[in-house]
Amino acid sequence: MGRARMTWIGTSWKMNKTLAEARAFADGLVAARGAFDGVTAFVIPAHTAIAAVRERLPPDVPVLIGAQNAHWAPAGAYTGEVSMGMVADAGATLVEIGHSERREHFGETDDTVALKVEAAVAAGLTPLLCVGEPGAVRAAGREIDWVAGQVTRGLSRLAAGDLHEVVVAYEPVWAIGERGREPVTYEIAPVMETLSTGFGVRAVLYGGSVNRRNAAALLDVPGIDGLFVGRAAWDVADFLALVRIAAAGRHVGRPDAR
Ligand code: 13P
Numbered sequence: 001m002g003r004a005r006m007t008w009i010g011t012s013w014k015m016n017k018t019l020a021e022a023r024a025f026a027d028g029l030v031a032a033r034g035a036f037d038g039v040t041a042f043v044i045p046a047h048t049a050i051a052a053v054r055e056r057l058p059p060d061v062p063v064l065i066g067a068q069n070a071h072w073a074p075a076g077a078y079t080g081e082v083s084m085g086m087v088a089d090a091g092a093t094l095v096e097i098g099h100s101e102r103r104e105h106f107g108e109t110d111d112t113v114a115l116k117v118e119a120a121v122a123a124g125l126t127p128l129l130c131v132g133e134p135g136a137v138r139a140a141g142r143e144i145d146w147v148a149g150q151v152t153r154g155l156s157r158l159a160a161g162d163l164h165e166v167v168v169a170y171e172p173v174w175a176i177g178e179r180g181r182e183p184v185t186y187e188i189a190p191v192m193e194t195l196s197t198g199f200g201v202r203a204v205l206y207g208g209s210v211n212r213r214n215a216a217a218l219l220d221v222p223g224i225d226g227l228f229v230g231r232a233a234w235d236v237a238d239f240l241a242l243v244r245i246a247a248a249g250r251h252v253g254r255p256d257a258r
Pocket of ligand 1: 012099171175176177178180207208209210228229230231232
């Protein structure tokens with residue numbers, strides 16, 4: 001009999017939170033240290049707050065820390081960038097790669113994403129590869145091809161034996177952020193099925209307008225291993241509410257295939 005799968009619940013703070021705010025969030029996690037049973041929780045601060053959050057979390061609080069981006073080169077003349085090794089040194093064990101906001105505003109391409117995924121694995125970090133189709137692609141019914149293509153190209157520089165290091169987050173662009181719209185579960189189920197069966201990655205998360213009301217239904221979509229949350233988890237009480245939803249509904253009967 002396999003053990004139950006862990007359910008991932010994570011948040012990226014995007015370009016938010018002072019050091020004081022980041023520490024207060026971390027203190028909330030410490031106070032709730034018993035809440036994480038069965039849940040792989042992660043928090044992705046801005047680079048400035050990674051070390052502060054790491055220092056605030058004792059080793060017995062099982063919350064992973066990530067970075068929102070890092071460069072593929074190990075060091076060098078890349079003003080304004082940080083390397084994979086630097087975010088690891090600051091306390092990150094995960095690194096987000098290819099979020100749609102970075103693809104839209106900062107020129108990320110599938111080529112730079114692939115370089116970063118390769119560099120993350122080489123640095124011992126878990127790449128959190130973000131993919132998702134724009135609204136126009138969804139309207140044309142081409143979302144599965146689009147997303148599968150992004151994942152294929154994003155993983156293209158990894159050896160087959162390293163694919164299980166990667167976590168993929170499916171975040172349709174039309175569902176993300178203030179202008180996003182909540183998905184209906186049947187809109188995302190076929191994409192999740194493709195991602196969870198086709199690539200041999202460690203876990204597949206869903207992100208985009210997740211909140212307390214829709215979290216349980218989203219976690220029930222076959223192939224979803226967890227949720228990646230923005231706005232609805234920036235307050236620590238809201239983040240912990242999502243952790244509790246995941247812990248309570250924990251995927252009974254879904255044996256771990258690995
Ligand atoms: P929202 O949950 O605010 O829609 O953002 C999702 C996201 O981009 C997480 O990376």
